[in-house]
Structure formats: structure tokens, C-alpha cells
Amino acid sequence: MQITERTIAEFHYTLTNDADEVLDSSRDREPMRYLHGANSIVSGLEQEMEGKQAGDKFQVEVAPEDGYGPRVEQLVQNVPRSAFEGIDEIAPGMRFRAETQQGPVTVTVTEVGDEEVTVDGNHPLAGETLHFDIEVVSVREASEDEVEHGHAHDENGEHAEH
Template sequence: MQITDKTVAEFHYTLTNDNKEVIDSSREREPMRYLHGASTIVAGLEEEMEGKQPGDTFQVAVTPENGYGERVEQLVQTVPRSAFEGVDEVAPGMRFRAETQQGPVTVMVTEVGDEEVTVDGNHPLAGENLNFDVEVVSVRKATPEEIEHGHPHNDDGSHPDD
């Protein structure tokens, strides 16, 4: 069976940057599972998955436009330390959910000063080329519930978060 809309595919991947540094890999754990056509993986990878079948291996370079987007410098802001009232310790690398005029945004703390904290609302891989090495493990037709919910379920039919 080929990967098409409304199929559930499992695949192993290794993700590297342009310097060949490994960013993430599924090779030492369960394969990644997704519902094709539901836009739950980066667009450039989902496009390349179309038509593939179990056993296929391939490499794909995904540009920022088809990955996590370009970096937007306006998403880097300095806010008063008081914005973190109730948080005992604020340190670089910590993530918080910030309420903005456009709705909730996840931000990462990049610098902490005595009076101010710098946060970055960009995805950590924004502006990066994403280089995937992929092996398709399995493909099956999605169930009506998976299509309705927009994501694959576990083999026993339960939700992945259960």
C-alpha cells in the first residue's frame, strides 16, 4: 500500500542540519506514526512521503519555507522579570506559554537578567534546512475515528496520550 491521503504511515528518520549534526532520530525507539494529509509533520517531508510504501528509503532536504519557517526577529522580545511572577527560577532553555494578541505562543527563555528576561517565540528549528533520512516501515488505511480526530491511534485503538 502506498502513502496517500487518509493513510497512517510509520517511518524511521534521522534529522540532521546542514553541518551533518544529528538533531533527532527515531532509530533507537518506536517509528514515528502520522496521518497523511493531516499536516501533523512538516509540509516538505509530508510532500515527499506521498506515494512511498513500506521498505522505501530516501533522503529529503526541507527548506525553512516548507519546514518551521524563517526566523522572525520580532518574536525575540525582552520582558520585565515580573512577567514570571510565581516562578521560583527562570533560566535559559526554559519554555513558557505566553498570551499574546494573536493568541497563545510558546516561548523559550534565552537570557535572564536581574530586571529583564529575553524570550524567543520562534520554533527552535526556524530558519534551518532540515535534512531527513527516512525509511518507511508500514502503511495502512486510517480508521474513520482517526480521520475524524486528525491523528493516528495506537494499535489497540486508544489515543496516543492515554
Template sequence: MQIEHKKVVYIHYTVKNDAGELIDSSEGKDPLAYLHGYRNIVVGLEKALEGKTTGDKLETTVSPEEGYGEVQEEMVQQVPREQFQGIDNIEVGMHFEAQTEQGPHLVEVTAIDDQFVTVDGNHPLAGSTLNFSVEVIEVREATEEEIAHGHVHGVGGHEH
């Protein structure tokens, strides 16, 4: 069975940055399960997997545009320190949930001074080229419920 829209796909993968540093891997874990065509994984990897079948292996490079996007400077903001009332110890690397017009958004503290806390709302991999090594473990039909929910259920997928 070929990977196409509305198929459940199980893959083992390793992803590295351009410096060859390991970002993530499924090695030693259950395969990653996703519903093809529903943007459950980055679009560049999904495109590379289209038409593949069980047992296929591939190496693919995903640009920032088809991965986690380019770094958006407007997502880096200086916030007055007094907006962090009740938090005694703010440190670089801490994550907070910011309330935006589009709903909650995760930001990371990147700098602190006496008056301001600089936060970055970009995805940590924004601007990164991703190098994937992938093996297709299984391809199956999606259930009606998985299609309705837009993700895989059960082992390797979402549990309700």
C-alpha cells in the same frame, strides 16, 4: 499501497541539521505513525513521502519554509522582569507558557538582565534546514475515527 491523503504511514527516520548534527531519530524506538495529508509532520517531508510505498527509503532535505519556518524577529521580545513575579530563579533555557491573542504559546528565555527577560517564541528549529533519512515501514488505510480526529490512534499514534 502508496502513501496518499488519508493513509496512515509508519516510518523510521533520522534528521540532522546542515552541520550533520543529529536532531532526532526513531532508531531503537517504535516507528513514527502519522496521518498523511493532515500536517502531522513537516510539510516538506510529507511532500517527499507522497507516492512512496512500504520498504521505500529516501534522503530528502527540507528547507525552513517547508519545515518549521524562518526565524521571525517579532517573536523575540524583552519582557519586564516584574512580569515573572513569584519565580525566584529565572535562567536562560527555561520555558514558559505565554498567553497570546491566539491562545497559549511556549517561549524560551534567551537572555536576562536586571530589568528585562528576553524570550523567544520561535520553534527551536525555525530557520533550520532539515536533512532526513527515512524508511517507510507500513502504509495502511486510516479508520473513520482517525480521519475525524486528524491523527493516528494506537501504537505509534495518539492514545485517547
């Protein structure tokens, strides 16, 4: 069976950046499971998964526009330290959910000063070209529940972790 709309695909992946540093991998855990066509993986990878079948191994390079988008410098902002009231220690790398006029956004602390904290609302992989090494493990038809819910369920019909 080929990966098409309304199928559930399981695959192993290793994700690297342009410097060939491993950013993430499923090789030592369960394969990634997703509902094809539900936009639950980056679009550049989903496009390349179309038509593949169990046993296929391939590599994909995903440009930022088809991955996590380009970096947007306006999403890097200095906010008063008082915005973190009730948090004793703030350090670079910490992530917070911020309420904005466009809705909730996850921000990452990049610098901490005495009066201000610099936060970045870009996805950590924004602006990065993503290099995937893929091995398709299985492909099956999606259940009506999975299609209705818009995501894959595990082998017991329960909501999957991915």
C-alpha cells in the same frame, strides 16, 4: 500500499541540520506514526512521503519555508522579570507558554538579566534547513475514527503519542 490521503504511515527518521548534527531520531524507539494529509508533520516532509511504500528508504532536505518557517526577529522580545512572578529561578533554555493577542505562544528564554528576560517565540528549528533520513516501516488505510479525529491511533485503536 502507497502513502496517500487517508493512510497511516509509520516511519523511522533521523533529523540533522546543515552541520550534520543529529537533532532527533526515532531509530532507538518506536517509529513515528501519522495520518497523511492531516498536516501533522512538516509540509516539506509530508510532500516527499506521498507515493512511498513500506521498505522505501530516502533522504529529504526541507527548506525553512516548508519546515518550521523562517526566523522572525520580532518574536524575540525583552520582557520585565516581573512577568515571571512566582518563578524563583529563570535560566536560558527554559520554555514557557505566553498569552498574546494572537493566542498562546511557546517562548524560550535566551537571556536573563537583573530587570529583563529575553524570550524567543520562534520554533527552535525556525530558519533551519532540515535533513531527514527516512525509512518507511508500514502503510495502512486509516480508520474512520482516525480520519474523524485527524490523527493516527496506535495498534489498539488508542490515541497515539506522536
